[in-house]
Structures are given as C-alpha cells and as structure tokens.
Amino acid sequence: MLEYDKKLADDVVVFSMRGNLDALSAPALKKEIDTLLAERRIHVVFDLGKLELIDSSGVGAIVSLFKRVRTLQGDVKIARLAGQPAEIFKLLRLDRAFDIFESVEEAVERFHT
Amino acid sequence: MVEGALRGTTYEIDEACVLGRALDCQVHIQDLTVSRRHARVSRSNGRFVVEDLGSGNGTFVNEVPVSRHILNPGDIIGVSTLRLRFDEIENSGLMTDSVTMVGHVETQPKILKTFDARRFPFEVETNRTVSKDELQRLSSRLKTAYAVSEAIANLLDLDQLLPEILNKLFEVFPGTDRAFVMLEDSPGSGNLVPRAVKRKRESDQAEIQVSKTILNDVIGRKHAVLTRDAMADDRFLSGLSVANFGIRSMMCAPLLFQSEVLGVVYIDSLTFGTFAEADLELLSAIAGQSALAVGNARLHGELLGRQRLQQDLQLAERIQQSFLPKRVPRISGFEFSARWDPAYEVGGDFYDFIPLPSDRLGIVVGDVAGKGVAAALYMARLTRDMRYFALSEREPERVLRLLNAAVLETGQDDLFVTLLYAVLDIRSCKVSLANAGHMPAVVRHQDEGSLTVFDEVSGLPLGVLPDTTYESVDYVLKGGDTLFLFTDGLVEAQNAKRQMFGMERLLESLRAGRPDAPSLQDRAVSAMQTFVGDASQVDDTTIVCVTREDDTADLPSLRRTIPPRG
Secondary structure, eight states, X not given: OEEEEEEEETTEEEEEEEEEESTTTHHHHHHHHHHHHHTTOXXXXXXXXXXXXXXXXXXXXXXXXXXXXXXXXXXXXXXXXXXXXXXXXXXXXXXXXXXXXXXXXXXXXXXXO | XXXXXXXXXXXXXXXXXXXXXXTTOSEEOOOTTSOTTOEEEEEETTEEEEEXXXXXXXXXXXXXXXXXXXXXXXXXXXXXXXXXXXXXXXXXXXXXXXXXXXXOOSSOEEEEEEEETXXXXXXXXXXXXXXXXXXXXXXXXXXXXXXXXXXXXXXXXXXXXXXXHHHHHHHHSTTOXXXXXXXXXXXXXXXXXXXXXXXXXXXXXXXXXXXXXXXXXXXXXXXXXXXXXXXHHHHHHTTOOGGGGTOOEEEEEEEEETTEEEEEEEEEESSTTOSOHHHHHHHHHHHHHHHHHHHHHHHHHHXXXXXXXXXXXHHHHHHHHHHSOSSOOOOTTEEEEEEEEOSSSSOSEEEEEEEETTTEEEEEEEEEXXXXXXXXXXXXXXXXXXXXXXXXXXXXXXXXXXXHHHHHHTOOTTOOEEEEEEEEETTTOEEEEEEESOOOEEEEOSSTTOEEEEOSSOBOOXXXXXXXXXXXXXXXXXXXOEEEEEOHHHHHOBOTTOOBOHHHHHHHHHHSSOOSHHHHHHHHHHHHHHHHTTOOOOXXXXXXXXXXXXXXTTHHHHHHHSOOOO
16 A cells, blocks of 8 residues: 655655555556656655655656656655665665655755755 | 428437427428328338328328328428428447437336246246146247257357347247347446347337336346336227337346346337247246356457467567576586576566686576566566676676666666676686675575675666666685575565565575575575465565585595594
C-alpha cells in the first residue's frame, strides 16, 4: 500500500509518500510522475519520512523521474530519508546521485538558492 | 410528403404512425377531406404496412385503393389530395444492433410458465404413472436434445457455434420467427450483449425488444420462462387479427455452465400460441447443451490467448537463456556454482562468465530494473556489450564506465542496471571487484562465522548519470574462500507480512556450515525460501559463487591414512 500527497511550494512539487513503494505501487507513482512532467514540474522534492519500504521498482520510478527532470534542467531532491529506504539508497549509492536533506523545508529552500 | 401543403417534410416512423386530421396524429393534416384518423403505417413482421382506418375518402397506394397493404420502398401513399412516398432507411449496422433491452415494453409480457434450468429436464416423477404417449413424447424430445448436442458440441469457435445453435432452435421449434443468443461481454461481467441473431424472413428488420424484467428474472432465478404479451389476450378475445399487432409468444432460457449464467437464448414467434408449455422443458435442455458448448468454446478461447502469451514469453526466455552461460567454468583449483531463477519466465537478472586473456576470468552479476520481456531483451543486449567492453578494457572500473555510457545511450528513462563485475586472476587468485550500485560481494572464509562484506567500494547504478566513475578493490582468495555474488531479489524477497528477507538473514545463512560454493548457494536459497513461506511476491534471484579449493584441506586425513613406519 502506498499513499501519497502532492503539495506545491512555489514552483516546487513536494511529493510525500507513506507506506510501501514497490513493484505493486510503483506503476501508480509512475503515472503521477508522467502527470508532473506533462505539467512541466521539474523541481521535485520526495518526502520519504513516512515511507516504510522501497524496492528496486520503487527506486526505478524515482530514478526515472530524476533522469527525465535533469534533461529539462530540473532536479529531484530527497527529504527525510530514513529506515529501510535509507539503507537501499546507500546500497545503490544513490545517496551520491541525489541531494538529501533532513527536512522538506531545507530541500525546498535549496531550489531557491 | 411529395404533394400537399407540407411538401418536403419527412416523417420518421419507428414503430407506427397515424395520418389524420386529429391533433394527436403523428402526421397531422389540416384538410377537411381527410378523416380524423385516416390511415396508419406500422411495422409488422419486420415490414411496414399501411392500413385504412375506415376513412371517408379511402387510402391509396400507387393510386390503387387499399384497406391494408404491405409497403415497398418507393410506394406512394395517397390520402385525399396528399401524396407521401414511403422509403426505408437501410439498417446498415450489425444484426445484433436490432436487439435492445427495454425497461418497459408496450405490451408487458405475461409469464405463463417457468422451468428451473438447474433441474434435469424430462424428469419423470416416479410416484406417478406415466402414459405410453407421455413416454414417447419424452423419448422423442430427449432424442432432439441429444441431436442438437451432437451438432454443436465440437464447435469451439463462438462465431460458428452461436449461428449453429440458432439454426437448431429453428429446426426444433418450427414456429420460431426470431431467435438470438446473448452472452456476457466479458467473462464474469454479468453484462449481457446480443451476440447472434437469426430471423425466419430476411426481410424482417424489425427491432427486437426484450424486457429487462424478464431477462433479469431468467438470469437471477436461473429459470427458463415462457411468456405471452399480456395485451394479446385482450386483443385476441376482442376478435381483432392478432398478426397485425406484433404479438408474440416467447421463450427465454439461461445458458448455465457450472452453475454460472453465461448468457441467454431467446426465441419468439409472431404467431399466437406457437410455444406450448411442454416446449419450455425442451428449450431448457437445448440451452443446457448450448451452455456446455459455449463454456467450452470460451475456455478454448482463453487457452488460445494464454498460449499466445506463453509463446511470446518462451521466445524471450529462449533469447535470454541463449545469452546466459550454458554451464559453469571448469578451472582446476576452483569450484563454481550458479543459480538463475527468474520470477516469471523471463527476468531482468543476468550473469556471465567471460574468458579473458592472460588466464583471467570475468564474472558478471547484474539486474536490469524492470521485469518481463523488455527487461529480458535489454539484458541480452547488455550481456553482449559487457563482453565487448570486458575484452577491450583491462580494469573493471573502466569497463563499468564504458557500460554506463552505453546504458545511457539507450535513452530509456526508467532503465537502470545494477551490476557487479569481478575479474579473477587464475594464477594469483586475485579478484578485482567493481560495483555499480549492486549488492555487495561477500567472501565466506573457511572458518565458520567468518565473512568479509565488500560494501565500501560501489558507484552509481549504470544508466543514472553520465560520466560516472567507478573504483575497484582487490582481494586475494585464500584456500577455502568462496566469493559469493547475488542479486537483490535474494534479500528483497518478502514474506506474507511483507517483511524482507534482508541482508542480515542472508549473512547469517552464509556464516554457518560448509564454506564451498554449492553449499553456500543451497543454504542461502533455502533460508530465503523458509523465510518467505508461501508468499508469492518474489523477484528474480541470481547467485554466482566461486570457491578457491583448499589445497591443504586433505592433508590431515592423508597423514592419518599413511601408517607410521616402524
């Protein structure tokens, strides 16, 4: 089960996820991501503070968005990475590809500096 | 209208219309020479008929006075000084379009008899004496039902089967004017759509209206019904000709297959009292046989679809397997084992052994993100690229850098690959490891409980960022050491509570027990399977192991078997 919530802070989309981002829920997230890109939203913060579990399909969805917004000169930033998702990010060395922040506010702020 | 005050006006007749001076006439004519209700044009047996309604000046067709006349396209209807041309608009749609379900039929049908379709037809009540005639009748009907069953049982294509069922219904019930079969639009949907229609007369194009109430009754209560239009009784009794009023008696039976309603068969007759109550039992029997044939045809169709999908997958599987090593290498002093277990027929996991110059062996374990045929086919391509780069670059970190560029070149956004590349020098037993976001390599040493996890040196997965650089780490395998490489499917396997098997449990299974490649592989797999239990949520899992055989291991036992000299 994955629940998500989309908020707009100026031109930054904050995407908060709760639950499991895995092979079952990743397709739904991919659809959301397509919508974001169709709306030309290229500054995205993933708030993973309440994400309990992520697998390679879930990472694939985030990496896909990351690659796509970067070609449009945008970026994806990660906030409140903890628990199992933090371990997976570390394992995949994605902590080196993404900017990771302690809070959503810091992540949003970084887009404006 | 071709002549008259309203010349040029077109009147559409759906079922019936009356021409006259009265205000409520559909074709309202303000002319004193026209009677209040002069003539009627209506549909009967699929044809349009004009009738004079007892007018003062008469009704004409092509200038000939008529009381009732079947109209042909182009006929000129004359009412007083007015001339109207009759034309039919071709019903170009599928025949099945002419069947509509309506909530309310003008003449609400009256159910005369029902028959429980779950019952075996032609049952003879045992506590009752049955006359010879009755037995004969039963026997003849059983024969009919059997003959129908023979004719349709082997038709597995619905497009052949349904028309044949309708043909048989016309043979068995000669009074039938129209018959059709409705089936669910998709299995289990409960939404019935007409699938085949047959009419006695080709000229019959009239819309067949079916009462929803009756259909719901047939489906819901799983019984066959015989109905007659309620108003027909009154009209019949009042002495009017029934044939002109579109009166019908009809029978409808559910197609019951394994107690599930697949659809209905429906027949009707425009002649009053065509179907007798005993016919209902026979229809129910034929419907039963038809349902069996429809059910079989449906299963056959599903099977064909599955077979096609299966063939696609098998093709992808063959392509994929052609790129996977046929067997593990046999190199003196080393023992190899490999296990490749895709979650479906095809998977994104892959491994490879690449013979390299100067007595070296490349070992690759990787995982293409994504599943199914696309990931499998990309994997096949990646394996080829990997072999090419492995032969052109000596350092594993340089190979990964080139491979990263190749993955990015595909331009597929959601594509990324985790991969671990190990180069084993057979003479020095040195392993050089380079990791692109993949699960870390683990070395199990000969002593129980002793492991080294190479989780420090790893770069980004392939295909995430351009110009990614990688590092490599060297390790010299000692006698009895096993290099254990795996994909994330092993640690991400989930149990019914959606907990992951995880790295800790995996390492635990590697610590205890024998240190050789096949033993480690078996223990890891069985620990994962025990943890997962019956949960079906599994990813591809791949394990590749290589053990440097311990050349000193047998020495102690040798010493024991050589008897001391003395």
